[in-house]
Amino acid sequence: MQTAHHPVTPEEVLARADALRRTFRTSFRDQVVEGIYSQAQTLADRSVSRDHGKKWDLDQRIDRIVTSPWWGLPIMMALLTGVLWVTIVGANFFSDLLFSALFKVEDWGVSAFNALSAPWWLTGFVWHGVYRGLAWVVSVMLPPMAIFFPIFTILEDLGYLPRIAFNLDWMFRKVGAHGKQSLTMAMGFGCNAAGVVATRIIDSPRERLIAILTNNFVPCNGRWPTLIMLATIFVAAQFPPMVASLAAAGTLLGVVLIGILFTFITSAVLTRTLLKGAASAFSLELPPYRRPSILRTLYTSLIDRTLFVLMRAMATAAPAGAVIWLLANVKLGGQSLAAWGVEGLNPFGHALGLDGAVLLAYIVAIPANEIVVPTLMMIYAKTGMMMDENGYEAIRHLLVDQNGWTLLTAVSLMLFSLLHNPCGTTILTIWKETKSMRWTLLGTFIPLGIAFAVCFAVANIARLFGAAG
């Protein structure tokens, strides 16, 4: 029993394995994978019966059309325009209904408080401040979300989105980014914070950072109401009623395309400066089409997405409503704080084609973009509360006739809304995803800088050619 068969120690096994490994070339890994696959193939052939039937033929026929050299891109555009149009038409209708219903509740609440002889500031703070902020957000945001999210989820369920990534990958490759960035941008239409989280599907760290830093150029749901309102008031109103909603949808499509243009420009610049590198490999599975289950889609998109985003908006809108009320009602040297802010920001706002009130609204609305429009209305209405005028005609009256808005103001605000810094939640999400102060700051200030530069250029060029504003 000497040392003829001494037991092999784990260290010896490891050392032997390591020595052997170094004799392999890269092809060894391939051979292992090949072996696993052929084994799996044998097993599958023995036990799985396949039906090469009509489903696959139909899938391939659809794929040939939606990725075809001629029809691929026009179909994408048409789908996007269609979704925007349906959202605008539906949202107009339901927003008006919600407005009148919710503001009736406010009237009741105010009467009830008066009947109980509550002090004026309590009534003002609770009903004209907090409640009105909430009511605005619900009636402005709920309809577009409740329409847009389900339609979008259906497209997602169908399996169409990977085809978009496939169609557009070439353009992303040209700017050193990844085709899957189009998927994260699609998520950004709903919410930029969700879009930033979705960049986890991009494996290359460099391309993932590009996707994070540019996601903000896709207008999120919080910005749709602002854009829809401006498109309706300033563009659609110039067209006969028959085509008005189409004109508004066309305007929105234009805004989205400008955003995409800036995504590509910024990606290209990042690829050549801060994030130097070549586009990585792209391999993407195009899954078979599936029949979406409409009911489940409605349920999940309403509960998971619409309600989630709405709750978040309300959580920020209520305190913001309170802040707005305080700003408008705390007087300093005979002027409200809001008036001081507007006055101070006016020259700067004017240089960007906007005014001080818009900038003040954006500062108050940093936590959530959703409340920009209500805040703006409140600042304009000198009564110190958010306007209870409902319907787009009333808003038009307030903006154009009382506060001197022009087409230039509207265009500047659309561009600013599209390009400016991400909301507080998105900034926080960028930090959580990158764990880097540097990228968080860049993610915040690159868009803000671009927004300032673009608005400044547009306003001054337009004025040079004699535009009013």
Add this chain to the structure above:
Amino acid sequence: MTGYSIIEILIALLLLSVIAIVVLRFVPNSPIQRYFQMRREKAERALWEDVLRQIVQMEQDGRIVSTESLAGTMGRSVPELRRVMGRMGEHDLIVDDSQKVRLTKDGKRWALHVLRAHRLWESYLADEARLPMSRLHHQAEAVEHQLSESDLAALDAHLGHPVEDPHGDPIPTADGELAHPRGTALSQWEGGAYVRVVHLEDEPPGIFNRILSKGIRPGLSLRLEEVSPQSISVLLDGSIVTLEQDLLPNVEVAEDTELLTADPRVTRLSQLPTGQPAEILALSDAIRGFSRRRLLDFGVTPGTKVSPILDNPFGDPRAFRIRGTTIGIRNEQAREIWVRRDAAVRSSTGGSR
């Protein structure tokens, strides 16, 4: 009350702090002095490591290492190197016996650590971060001084224990073993040979960038066309590329055993017409790291049937039917996948496309 403006006070404060820093700079053991001391030590250490790595590389290339030849390759002055190497000798890292510089046991271990850090980091930059080849060396030169043994072990495991760096140079093991490169310089080959690029020398950068600009990459298969004393022209991707004489020693190649380019039915996946079925033969070595793993995960393995089924508005990427799924692959990758056209199936479906 004498009226100093805020600006004047700020300027005064600024001046005072500049004076304070300058004075503290020369006070022994002050924080400022320690900061500068630390920076000097770091720079000195980095220079030592550069010398060590250079020596081990030159030894591997079979070149005689002397202070003069080191100064030449590193772009430093001879007196400076002499001073540095004197200090390194005192620390028992190198032995300089007037004709030849050798590494001691400790020096060799340290040198291989730095070389390993350099090549692993280049692999990481090329495979995962997808930095262009021309920028790898410069970036790795900065990072190689900051990686510890455990960093390298983690990086090595993360990259899947690569054996070679992106240029085709062997990566030393953690135990300090260094394999020998396997190629021979292109200048030693004759016309008509099928070869595969196994190594590109990345120094000097001028030559390296000219090689890259010709489209030459490690892992590519070439056929040597015309060999003359001034230049060699090679068949690369269907077009003829001419390499001038001064580039040839820096391109190392090995015989391409598979002779893929000889069979007329063998082609690149990117050149397969839509609807034409084929069988995958091999993935070229140019697909590395993450891209290769990803393709293997999809089942893109030798012997698999493949057929391009979808074009694209821009012609790139195209989608392929592989193992019952549809997968989009960029032409850049499809170019590096070799396939053999299915003769039989082509005739039966020839009319239907």
